[in-house]
Amino acid sequence: MLIGPRDSSSGYYFYYDVDGFRVLRGCRATVQYNGGGDVKVYDRRGYSTSMWVRITLKSQANIISYTY
Known part of the structure; x- marks a missing residue:
């Protein structure tokens, strides 16, 4: 899964303990x-x-900004 700026891991099914960015x-x-x-x-x-x-411990990650 690709999460971009202003996106959230909460809208995806698999985000507990295994996801990252x-x-x-x-x-x-x-x-x-x-x-x-x-x-x-x-x-x-x-x-x-x-x-x-890595997104761990049942955390929700919101990417506020991403600059290149």
């Missing part, structure tokens, strides 16, 4: 977890490798 090299993702105040920034700008981020 990839932050491509040179990109920055801002993600809000559990629909609330837990916001994380994954910044791969300046890196030569991409990164997988």
Whole structure:
């Protein structure tokens, strides 16, 4: 499944403990977890490798922004 900016994992059937998303090299993702105040920034700008981020512990991930 591909989740883009302003999309949410809550609308998909399989999102518990196994889903994740990839932050491509040179990109920055801002993600809000559990629909609330837990916001994380994954910044791969300046890196030569991409990164997988796993959605765990029955969390819901909302990608607030994704810049290339």
